[in-house]
Amino acid sequence: MSSITSEVSLREKVAYGCGDLSSNLMWGMTSSYLMFYYTDIYGLPVVAVGWILLVARVFDAFCDPAIGYVIDRQGGQIVPRLIRSLALPFGVAGFVCFVSLPLSPNGKILWALLTYIVLGAIYSCINTPYGALGTMITRQAHDRVGLNAFRMMGCQGGQFIVSLFTIPAITWLGGGNGMVQRQHGMALYALCLAIAATILWRYVGRVCITRYPPAPARHSPVVLLRALAQNRCWWLCNGLVFLQFAGLAALYGFALYYARIILGGTDEMGGVLLTVATIMGFAGAIICPHIVRRLGVIGSAAACGGVQVMAYLLLGLAGGCVPFFFAAFAMLTLAQGITSPLYYVLLAHGIDVGRMTSPVNTAGMAYSINTLVTKLSMGVTGFILATFLAHGHYAGDVHTFSPALKHWIMAGFVWLPLGAAALQLVLLAIWPRGVASPVTRRNP
Numbered sequence: 001m002s003s004i005t006s007e008v009s010l011r012e013k014v015a016y017g018c019g020d021l022s023s024n025l026m027w028g029m030t031s032s033y034l035m036f037y038y039t040d041i042y043g044l045p046v047v048a049v050g051w052i053l054l055v056a057r058v059f060d061a062f063c064d065p066a067i068g069y070v071i072d073r074q075g076g077q078i079v080p081r082l083i084r085s086l087a088l089p090f091g092v093a094g095f096v097c098f099v100s101l102p103l104s105p106n107g108k109i110l111w112a113l114l115t116y117i118v119l120g121a122i123y124s125c126i127n128t129p130y131g132a133l134g135t136m137i138t139r140q141a142h143d144r145v146g147l148n149a150f151r152m153m154g155c156q157g158g159q160f161i162v163s164l165f166t167i168p169a170i171t172w173l174g175g176g177n178g179m180v181q182r183q184h185g186m187a188l189y190a191l192c193l194a195i196a197a198t199i200l201w202r203y204v205g206r207v208c209i210t211r212y213p214p215a216p217a218r219h220s221p222v223v224l225l226r227a228l229a230q231n232r233c234w235w236l237c238n239g240l241v242f243l244q245f246a247g248l249a250a251l252y253g254f255a256l257y258y259a260r261i262i263l264g265g266t267d268e269m270g271g272v273l274l275t276v277a278t279i280m281g282f283a284g285a286i287i288c289p290h291i292v293r294r295l296g297v298i299g300s301a302a303a304c305g306g307v308q309v310m311a312y313l314l315l316g317l318a319g320g321c322v323p324f325f326f327a328a329f330a331m332l333t334l335a336q337g338i339t340s341p342l343y344y345v346l347l348a349h350g351i352d353v354g355r356m357t358s359p360v361n362t363a364g365m366a367y368s369i370n371t372l373v374t375k376l377s378m379g380v381t382g383f384i385l386a387t388f389l390a391h392g393h394y395a396g397d398v399h400t401f402s403p404a405l406k407h408w409i410m411a412g413f414v415w416l417p418l419g420a421a422a423l424q425l426v427l428l429a430i431w432p433r434g435v436a437s438p439v440t441r442r443n444p
Contacts, residue, residue, distance in 0.1 A: 008137060008138050008143045008146070008147065011207065012137070012207055012208055012209065013146060013147055013150040014150060015203055015204055015206075015207035015208050016133070016134070016137065016147050016150055016151060016154075016204065016208055017150035017151050017152075017153050017154030017157075018154055018200045018201075018203050018204050019083075019127075019130045019133075019151065019154065019200070019201065019204040020130075020151045020152070020154040020155040020158065021154035021155070021157050021158045021200055022087075022090075022154075022158070022196070022197040022198075022200035022201045022204070023123070023127055023130075023155070023158065023197075024154070024155050024156075024157075024158025024159050024162065025094075025158045025161060025162065025193045025194075025196055025197045025200075026090065026091070026093075026094030026097075026119070026123075026190075026193055026194060026197045027094075027119075027123055027127075028155075028158050028159050028162050028252075029094070029098070029162055029166070029190065029193065030097070030116070030119070031248070031249060031252045031253065031378060032159070032162055032163065032166070032252040032253070032255070032274055033162070033166055033256075034053075034097075034116070035049055035053070035253050035382060035385065035386065036256050036257075036267075037098060037186060038052070038112060039389070039394070041100070041170075041179065041182045041183055041186055042100050042108060042112065042183065043108070043179065044108060044109060044112060045105075045109075046386055046389045046390045046394055047386070047390050048109045049386045050382070050383045050385075050386030050387055050390065051383070052109070052112055052113045052116060053116075053378075053379050053382035053383050053386065054379050054380065054382070054383040055113060055117075056113065056116045056117045056120050056379060057120075057375055057376050057378075057379030057380070059117050059120065059121065060120050060121070060124060060372055060375050060376070060379075063120070063121045063124045063125070064124045064128060064368045064369060064371050064372035064375070065221070065365060065368050065369060065372065066368075067124055067125045067128045067129070067364075067368055068128055068364040068365040068366070068367060068368025068369065069221055069224065069364065069365060069368075070364070071128065071129055071132060071363070071364030071365075071367075071368070072214070072216075072217045072219070072224060072361055072362065072363065072364040072365055073216055073217060073218065074216055075213055075214060075215055075216035075217075076132070076136045076210050076212070076213025076214045076215075076363075077210060077213045078129075079129040079130075079132060079133050079136065079210060079213070080133075080205045080206075080208065080210060081205070082125070082126065082129045082205075083126055083129055083130060083133075083201055083204055083205035084201070084202055084205035084206065086122060086125055086126040086201070087126070087197075087198045087199075087201035087202045087205065088198050089122050090122050090123065090126050090197060090198065090201060091194035091195060091197050091198035091201075092194065093115070093118050093119040093122045093123075094119055094190060094193065094194045094197060095187075095190045095191050095193075095194040096115050096118070096119075097115040097116055097118075097119045097190070098186050098187055098189075098190035099115075099187050099190075100183035100186070100187065120375060123375075124368070124371055124372070124375075126201065127371055128364070128367050128368040128371045129364075130204065131344075131347075131367040131370065131371060132363050132364055132367040133208055133210065134147055134148065134151070134344065134348060135212070135348050135351055135352075135363055136210040136211065136212050136213050136214070136363075137208060137209060137210065137211060137212075138211065138212075139212055139352075141345075141349075142289075144345055144348055145288070145289050145292055145297075145341065145345055146289060148341040148342075148344040148345055149285050149286070149288050149289050149341050150285075151341065151344065152281070152282075152284075152285035152288070152337065152340050152341045153282055153285045153286065155281075155285075155340070156278045156279075156281040156282035156285060156337060157278075157282065159252075159274070159277070159278040159281065160275060160278035160279065160282065161193075162193075162274070163271055163273075163274030163275040163277065163278050164271065164274075164275045164278075165189075166189065166271060167267050167268055167270070167271040168268070168271075169185065169189045169192075170182050170185035170186050170189055171185060172185070173185040173188040173189055174186070174188070214361045214363050214364075215361070217360065217361040219360055219361075221365075223360060224360060224362050224365045225365070227354060227358045227360040227362050228354065228362050228365060228366060228369070230354075230357075230358070231350055231353060231354040231357075231358075231362075231366075232432060233346070233349060233350035233353050233354075233431070233432060234347070234350035234351065234353075234354060234366055236346075236350075236427050236430070236431055237343060237346045237347045237350050237370070238369070238370055238373045239423075239427050240301075240343050240346070240424055240427050240428070241343050241347070241370060241373055241374055241377070242373050242374075242376070242377040243377075243420040243421070243423050243424045243427070244336075244339065244340065244343060244377075244420075244424065245373075245374045245377035245378055245381075246377045246378075246380070246381045246416070246417065246420040247308070247336065247417035247420045247421055248336065248378075249377065249378040249381035249382060249385075250381055250385065250412055250413060250416050250417040250420075251277060251332075251333075251336075251413070251417065252274065252277070253381065253382055253385050253412075254385055254409065254412045254413040255270050255273045255274050255277070255413075256270030256271075256273075256274075257270075257389070257394075257409055257412075257413075258270070258273070258409055258413045259272075259273055260401075261401045261405060261406055261409050262319070262320055262406060262409055262410065262413075263320055263322055263325065264320060273329065276326070276329060276330060276333065277329070277333040277336075280330050280333035280334040280336075280337055281333055281334070281336060281337030281340070282337065283334060283337060284333075284334045284335065284336065284337020284338040284339075284340075285337050285338070285340070285341055287338065288300070288337075288338045288341050288342065291303075291338060292342070297342050297345055297346060297349075298428060298431055300338065300339075300342055301339055301342045301343070301346075301424075301428055302425060302428045302429075304335040304336075304338045304339040304342075305335075305339065305421055305424045305425045305428060306425065307331060307332075307334075307335040308332055308335045308336065308339075308421040308424075309418065309421050309422055309425070310331075311328050311329075311331045311332035311335065312332065312414055312415075312417060312418035312421060313418070314327075314328035314331070315328045315329065315332070315413075315414045316410070316414045316415070316418075346431075347366075347367075347370055350366070351363050351366050351367075354366065381416070384412070384416065385412045388408040388409070388411055388412045389405075389408065389412075391404075391408050392404050392405030392406075392407070392408035392409065393405065
């Protein structure tokens with residue numbers, strides 16, 4: 001260890017960001033295009049899609065805590081090895097999730113459910129150690145802000161690639177816009193993303209250094225959960241992450257539907273929306289450290305939460321006015337881009353608080369449950385969105401849309417995430433203030 005410098009290099013920050021870049025090449029495909037793929041390309045019933053998104057999360061309730069428990073029992077040194085060894089399975093599972101087998105209607109539903117469950121399980125097993133890795137690389141608050149800013153830049157970079165290229169790539173690789181052609185195009189495109197994701201995860205596992213790996217903890221799961229139950233900051237952070245990902249899931253899950261049904265555009269216009277979202281999110285991650293120096297972590301998160309609430313209200317007023325919509329949409333996604341790194345900083349802070357107040361090492365379990373919370377948020381939100389589509393009698397092959405369907409699309413894209421943004425402000429208002437607070441603002 002003596003030969004390892006305590007300074008986190010730019011190369012290591014970039015490598016850490018490659019983890020979320022890899023995740024969002026495959027997992028980001030599920031948040032942005034999986035519902036669209038199921039309903040418009042694979043031809044699954046909308047009601048079945050909702051249950052697939054929800055049931056898969058039930059299995060995660062067992063998988064996420066299990067991998068967290070393994071990390072706590074084995075110690076922090078196992079984290080890079082886990083990431084390297086799971087890189088290939090993650091890529092394979094991501095590819096298979098978008099392979100359209102020619103099965104019976106019930107067979108298609110079962111195939112979609114099984115492949116999505118497998119992808120979610122492997123994602124848990126690689127993303128949980130990746131999340132815990134951030135606290136093992138450094139204990140300096142400013143370095144953590146920098147690491148998580150690079151993480152969010154990687155996240156937005158992956159989303160940018162997925163948003164910009166998916167629809168054109170499906171058409172080009174498949175050779176047309178027919179359903180069978182789009183199925184072939186989606187499979188080939190997913191294969192390209194899977195190869196890139198595998199290489200990126202291997203790079204993370206080789207470059208990132210665990211300077212502060214927790215020692216193996218031989219505590220039972222009950223002891224770990226009891227220690228976490230007493231950590232108020234951790235509870236609040238899970239609530240914030242659940243609400244933040246509900247907003248993101250609504251945005252990315254309904255963007256294509258909103259573009260076609262409310263704005264009167266095409267699937268390509270939906271891709272433009274997602275591209276704008278990722279560009280603004282990337283910009284938000286870049287300026288996040290500078291805002292934190294002025295306002296502190298909590299102040300920055302609260303300010304961005306207020307901007308999100310205002311932006312959603314403007315989206316509701318915009319209706320089908322495209323210029324007005326894009327102005328409010330850019331404001332919304334910039335604020336989301338600034339906020340996302342902050343919640344990971346707060347999570348690391350909550351784990352540090354637990355380390356100071358309890359002898360029980362809970363880092364692995366804390367991150368695993370937080371990962372579960374993000375996926376539960378996406379699963380529950382996806383189920384709600386699919387229910388909205390079902391209430392509006394949506395069909396992928398119908399090109400005229402009823403007022404009822406437009407109402408439900410607005411509810412899913414605007415009013416549901418507006419409520420989530422407002423609740424985030426409530427949780428931030430009751431965040432504990434004290435000597436053990438995360439990064440505070442610096443005097444100029």
